Amino acid sequence: MRALVLTGPGLAEVQEVAPPVAAPGEVVVDVERVGVCGTDVELFTGEMSYLRTGRARYPLRPGHEWCGRVAATGDGVDPSWLGRRVTGDTMLGCGRCGRxxxxxxxxxxxxxxIGISRGRAGALAEQLAVPFAALHALPDAVDPALGALAEPGGNALRAVHAAGLEPGERLLVLGTGTIGLLTALFARAAGAEVHLMARDEAALRVARELGFDQVWTRAALPPVPWHAVVDASNAAGLPGLALELVEPARRVVCxxxxxxPSTVDTRDMVLKDVTAVGILGGSAGLPGAIAAYADGSVDARPLVAATVGLSGTVDALAGRRPRGAGPGPKIHIDPRR
Structure with a gap:
């Protein structure tokens, strides 16, 4: 089958590789759609920290935001999974430890x-092997674009839950990339008054197209109480700004x-009695994200700027947007093309 293989920093190509076999407890999925994520870009450029620690090493096969249809089941897997449309958890624990x-x-x-560490092959390929315990079934209402947005949606939904807001309270989201915009969408669906901040007016364009009219640059940010602040940016100075802006005794979510490294003055955190929460992965948020996509309370499809074939992945990883791409931050790959 065809799969994207990263062979070194800045080096990637579509190769013919052996197709996966469903081991005991696993399924093989025919991949329908894959999102290109910032983590994939860092694996491509060589900037990902796991490459320095040895947790990831070349050659590797990326892709962890995906959906598809189960094509084969291994021993110990309920055969009713066969033919079902699914997405899956990126995070595969040992299943035995206390955590x-x-x-x-x-x-x-x-x-x-999956697609990131310890040699687990990712979804930027025609097929993917996944433990059945990591699978989440997709309702018919969740199309391939939304299915491949379930993993980042789970991350964003966890951030919204961590913010601890009541309906009508005010949330400030720092950053208008995929996770920032998804956080804004899920927060709005939960009844929050959502504001977004970006580095410049151009970065606020998609937020406005999604119906958010309370969008700001730093210079224009209004002096109002922020009941929670979510930092969804990659700027080292913004966690400190989030702590500065949030109301006392409320929450900052990173x-x-x-x-x-980001610098946060813990004296400010203590004296303001602020709770700071870190979010890693969408695992616990996947069911809620899929449900919100299915019932229509969140439509994340406008975030997808373009969908290209597997051969277009290298350009996407290198930051070269496809001709005719929309303004959204996310590029999707259809490995069947």
Missing amino acids: CLTGRHHVCADLAE IGLAGV
């Missing part, structure tokens, strides 16, 4: 991440990652 047994498999010490 896994208490619902925290996404921070398992032996965690493997879901973005900067390329260098």
Whole structure:
């Protein structure tokens, strides 16, 4: 089958590789759609920290935002999965440790991440092998574009839950990339008054097209109480700004990652009695994200700027947008093309 293979920093190509076989407890999925994520870009450029620690190494096969249809089942898997449309959890814990047994498999010490770490092949390929325990069925109302947005949607939904808002309270989202916009969409669906901040007016364009009219640059940000602030950016200075802006005794949620260490003055955190929450992965948010897509309360499809074939993945990883792409931040890949 065809699969995208990263062979070194800045080096990637579509190769012919052996198709996966459904091992005991696994299924093989015919992949329908895959999202290109910032993590995939960092694996491509060589900037991903896992490449320095040895948790990931070349050659590797990326892709962790995906959906598809089950084509084969291994021993021990209910055959009723065959033919079903699914997406899946990126985070694969050992299933035996205390973290896994208490619902925290996404921070398992032996965690493997599909398309990211410990040699687990990703979905930028015609087929993908996945443990059946990681699968989530997709209703008919969730099309391939939404199915491949379930994983980032789960991340964003977890950030909204962590913000601890009541309906009508005010949320400020820092950053208008995929996760920032998804966070805004899920927060709006939950009844929050949503504001977004970006580095410049151009970065606010998609937010406006999604119906958010309270969007700001830093210079224009109004002096109002922020009942929660979510940092969904990759700017090292914004976690500190989030702490500065949030109301005392409320919450700052950090879901973005900067390329260098961020500085937060814990004296401000203590004296303001602020709760800071970090979000890693969409595991616990996947069912809620899929349900919101299915019932129409969140429509994330405008975030997808274009869908291209597998041969277009290298351009997407290198930041070259397809001709005719829309303004959304997300590029999708259809490996069947």
